[in-house]
Each structure stands twice: as structure tokens, then as C-alpha cells.
Amino acid sequence: MNDWINFTAVWQIVVVGLLAGAGLPAIFAIGIRALGTPGKGHVTAAEDELVGGSPAGIALAVACFAIVGAAIGYGIYIVVASGHK
Amino acid sequence: MSHASNDIVLALVIIAGLSFDFTNGFHDTANAMATSIATRALSPRIAVVLSAALNLVGAFLSLSVAATIASGLVETGLVTLTVVFAGLAGAIVWNLLTWLFGIPSSSSHALIGGVIGSMLAAAGSHAVKWQGLVSKVIIPAALSPFVAALVATVGTVLVYRIASSMREAGRSHGFRIGQVGSASLVSLAHGSNDAQKTMGIITLALIANGTLGAGATTPIWVIVICALTIAAGTYAGGWRVIRTLGKGLVEIEPPQGLAAESSSAAVILVSTHFGYSLSTTQVATGSILGCGLGKKGADVRWNVAGRMATAWLTTLPAAGAMGAISYFIANGIGGTGGIIVDLIILIAFSSGIYWRSRASTVNARNVNSEWRGTVAPPRRAEVEA
Numbered sequence: 001m002n003d004w005i006n007f008t009a010v011w012q013i014v015v016v017g018l019l020a021g022a023g024l025p026a027i028f029a030i031g032i033r034a035l036g037t038p039g040k041g042h043v044t045a046a047e048d049e050l051v052g053g054s055p056a057g058i059a060l061a062v063a064c065f066a067i068v069g070a071a072i073g074y075g076i077y078i079v080v081a082s083g084h085k
Numbered sequence: 086m087s088h089a090s091n092d093i094v095l096a097l098v099i100i101a102g103l104s105f106d107f108t109n110g111f112h113d114t115a116n117a118m119a120t121s122i123a124t125r126a127l128s129p130r131i132a133v134v135l136s137a138a139l140n141l142v143g144a145f146l147s148l149s150v151a152a153t154i155a156s157g158l159v160e161t162g163l164v165t166l167t168v169v170f171a172g173l174a175g176a177i178v179w180n181l182l183t184w185l186f187g188i189p190s191s192s193s194h195a196l197i198g199g200v201i202g203s204m205l206a207a208a209g210s211h212a213v214k215w216q217g218l219v220s221k222v223i224i225p226a227a228l229s230p231f232v233a234a235l236v237a238t239v240g241t242v243l244v245y246r247i248a249s250s251m252r253e254a255g256r257s258h259g260f261r262i263g264q265v266g267s268a269s270l271v272s273l274a275h276g277s278n279d280a281q282k283t284m285g286i287i288t289l290a291l292i293a294n295g296t297l298g299a300g301a302t303t304p305i306w307v308i309v310i311c312a313l314t315i316a317a318g319t320y321a322g323g324w325r326v327i328r329t330l331g332k333g334l335v336e337i338e339p340p341q342g343l344a345a346e347s348s349s350a351a352v353i354l355v356s357t358h359f360g361y362s363l364s365t366t367q368v369a370t371g372s373i374l375g376c377g378l379g380k381k382g383a384d385v386r387w388n389v390a391g392r393m394a395t396a397w398l399t400t401l402p403a404a405g406a407m408g409a410i411s412y413f414i415a416n417g418i419g420g421t422g423g424i425i426v427d428l429i430i431l432i433a434f435s436s437g438i439y440w441r442s443r444a445s446t447v448n449a450r451n452v453n454s455e456w457r458g459t460v461a462p463p464r465r466a467e468v469e470a
Binding site (some may be wrong): 005006009010012013014016017018020021022023024025026028029030032033035036049050068072075076078080 | 146220224228232233235236237239240243244247248250251252255256258259260263266267270273340343344347348349350351352354355356357358359360361
């Protein structure tokens with residue numbers, strides 16, 4: 001640790017920033033794609049339809065959105081907790 | 086100064102503090118909402134209402150000792166009400182100038198620069214904690230846009246890779262919904278970071294005046310008025326800055342918007358967790374740049390980025406110079422009269438800026454107009470031509 005710049009903190013900010021800031025949108029993207037997976041007997045409907053109808057796809061999407069939601073909840077918790085030191 | 090005139094000065098300082106808080110709000114609406122407005126995830130009006138509400142909530146969430154800005158950067162024992170007033174005046178002038186040109190410069194840097202400038206003018210270089218300035222402000226400011234850009238670039242690449250097989254309409258629809266969430270998180274983080282800075286300055290003024298004892302915590306009425314003021318400023322919407330960030334830097338699609346906002350939220354929150362208070366503006370700008378770099382064929386306007394970078398480099402010294410000038414004026418005339426003269430100049434200057442901005446009004450209706458090299462939106466005749 002240096003008096004002028006804390007390399008440990010910078011390094012950690014980069015790694016955690018990448019995991020949360022790039023990882024979560026990626027998980028969200030997996031969720032959106034899974035949600036749109038067409039199911040059996042699916043008739044192509046509106047162009048911008050979100051739900052494709054595949055049960056496995058919907059299950060995966062729900063799991064992805066749950067992870068993202070939990071991470072956002074944790075983010076809000078950090079804001080609150082760091083404000084009451 | 087007599088006790089009564091001191092109370093008048095204190096009232097003027099609080100008014101200046103709240104004026105700064107208001108400019109901070111409207112200057113920074115763009116940080117959270119520019120990308121959502123540009124991709125039409127939210128209508129401009131809804132975006133500013135949502136952002137204002139979340140800034141309000143955010144301001145109440147975070148109640149830590151708000152004087153950190155002051156105590157870590159200047160010798161608080163040497164701070165007088167005149168120093169605080171002049172510093173705020175310098176910060177307001179710089180915030181308004183950069184807003185006029187639609188440049189997303191950091192409100193925190195304007196505030197820090199203004200206060201340090203007036204402090205230098207008042208007491209000389211020993212009154213400033215230079216190491217605190219470098220390690221808490223300058224180095225984080227130099228690194229954060231790069232970190233944010235890196236995170237947003239990686240996020241954008243991943244998101245497009247994953248969603249490349251989807252039809253564009255469905256993909257845009259899904260990511261627009263995600264953008265509402267990520268933009269909300271940035272607004273919340275902004276409220277908890279930035280409202281606190283004005284609370285800190287007003288608390289410092291109350292301590293300098295002897296109204297509060299040294300080491301006192303922020304009174305609840307200060308928290309309430311600062312929270313309401315930054316929310317009002319956010320609602321007013323700095324449309325000029327929103328336009329530059331959302332349309333000027335890079336054309337943004339919903340998946341890029343989500344990646345940029347997620348990067349901003351993550352970098353700000355993680356840094357807060359490690360005890361660094363970053364400039365939300367610089368992080369947001371870095372992220373938007375990154376989401377342009379991460380998408381093939383997206384075309385980043387480097388001349389706009391260069392103008393922003395120049396503004397970032399000049400914000401601290403320029404706001405500092407204006408803070409110092411305000412101090413020399415106020416102190417040269419002396420007493421309450423000096424501060425009132427400062428205030429009159431400030432009001433005249435602000436009115437002038439507002440009048441200049443009327444020549445090329447940017448508002449909720451034309452914020453998304455095609456970018457033709459400047460923040461001024463094309464006139465209707467030019468669009469039809």
C-alpha cells in the first residue's frame with residue numbers, strides 16, 4: 001500500500017466491477033435470450049414479443065433474472081450500509 | 086462581524102449551497118438517464134421524474150458524516166463563511182458554463198475546485214491538504230473513466246455475443262426493460278453520493294459560524310432540504326448535457342445502454358464500498374464510451390470525447406480560479422456587503438447564461454434530435470431539408 005495510491009483497492013474495484021458491471025448484463029442477456037426461445041407449436045407472433053413459450057427457456061430466464069435481482073438488492077444494501085458507518 | 090450580520094451571511098451561504106445542489110441535480114440527470122432516453126427505454130419526462138424520485142430516496146439512504154469533502158481536503162479550522170460562499174459561487178459559475186456548452190463535467194470537481202480556490206486565496210497553500218487532494222480526488226478521477234470504459238466494453242461485447250441470434254425487435258424490447266432497472270440504480274447511487282456533498286458544505290458552514298459544535302453531525306433539516314433540492318434539480322433535467330451524453334458521444338442501442346448503465350452502477354457502488362467517492366459524471370461518460378467501443382461498427386465521436394476530457398482537466402483549476410476571484414471580490418469589499426456584491430454578480434451571470442441558452446433551447450421534445458456536431462438541436466427547417 002502506497003500513501004498516494006492504493007493499488008490493492010484499484011485492483012479489487014476492477015475485478016468486482018467487471019464481475020458485476022459486465023457479468024450481470026451478460027446474465028440478463030442469457031435470460032432475455034432464453035425467454036425468447038420458441039416453444040413447441042409456437043406461432044410466430046409480434047416482432048417484439050418477449051416470451052417464446054419454451055418451458056425450459058422460461059425456467060432458465062427466471063433463474064437468470066433472480067440472480068440479477070439478488071445482485072441489485074445487494075447493491076442497494078451496500079449504498080445503505082456505507083451510508084451508516 | 087456582529088452576530089446579526091453573521092446570521093445573514095450564514096443564510097446567504099445556505100442559499101448558495103442549495104443553488105449549487107440544484108445545478109448539481111440538473112447537470113447530472115444525464116449520468117443515469119441519458120442512455121435510457123436515447124434508446125427510448127423511457128420517455129424524457131418519465132425519465133426525469135423517476136431519476137428525481139430515486140435521487141430523493143438516495144439522499145436519505147446515506148447519512149454518513151457528510152463533511153468528508155471539507156475535512157479531508159482543507160484545514161477546517163481556517164474555513165470562514167466567506168471562503169465557503171466564494172467556493173460555492175465558483176462552483177456554480179463553472180457548472181452553469183459547462184451546462185451551456187452541454188459538457189458533462191463533474192459537479193463534485195467543481196465544488197472541490199471552488200472551495201480549494203477560495204481557500205488558497207484566503208489562507209494560502211498551507212490551508213490545502215495536497216496529499217488528500219491527489220489521493221482522494223485526482224488519482225480516482227484519472228483512473229475511474231478507464232475502469233468504467235473497460236467494464237462497459239466487456240459488458241457490451243458479452244451482451245451482443247449472447248443475444249446476437251435474437252431478432253432485433255425482441256432484443257430491444259427486453260433490454261429496454263433491463264435499462265429501466267440499471268438506470269434506476271445509477272440514480273439511487275447518485276442521490277446517496279452527491280446530495281451528501283452539499284449537506285457536508287452546509288454543515289461545514291454551520292460549524293464555521295459556531296451554530297454547530299466541531300464534529301457535529303448533519304442536522305435533519307439540512308438533509309431534508311438538500312435532498313429536496315437535488316431532486317428538484319434532477320427533475321428540471323439538464324437536457325443539454327443529456328443530449329451530448331445520449332446522442333453526441335455515440336449512437337446507443339438498448340443492449341449498449343444496459344451495459345453502460347450496469348458498468349456505471351457497479352463501478353460507483355464498488356468504489357463507494359471501498360471508501361472512494363468518485364465523480365458519477367466521469368464514470369458515466371467512461372461507460373458510454375465503452376459501450377461504443379464494445380460494439381462492432383459503432384462509431385465513437387472522438388472529437389466530442391476529446392472536448393469532454395479537456396473539460397475534466399480544466400474543471401478543478403477553472404472552478405478554483407473562479408472561487409478565488411469570488412473570494413477576492415467579497416474580501417476586498419469586506420463584511421456582509423462583500424458577499425452581497427458577490428451574490429449580485431452571481432445572479433447577473435446566471436441570468437446571462439440562461440439568456441444565452443435560450444438561443445438554442447434543448448428540452449424534453451428535441452433532446453433526441455439527430456446529432457449534427459453541436460449540442461444545439463437542428464431547427465425544424467434544417468431537419469426537413
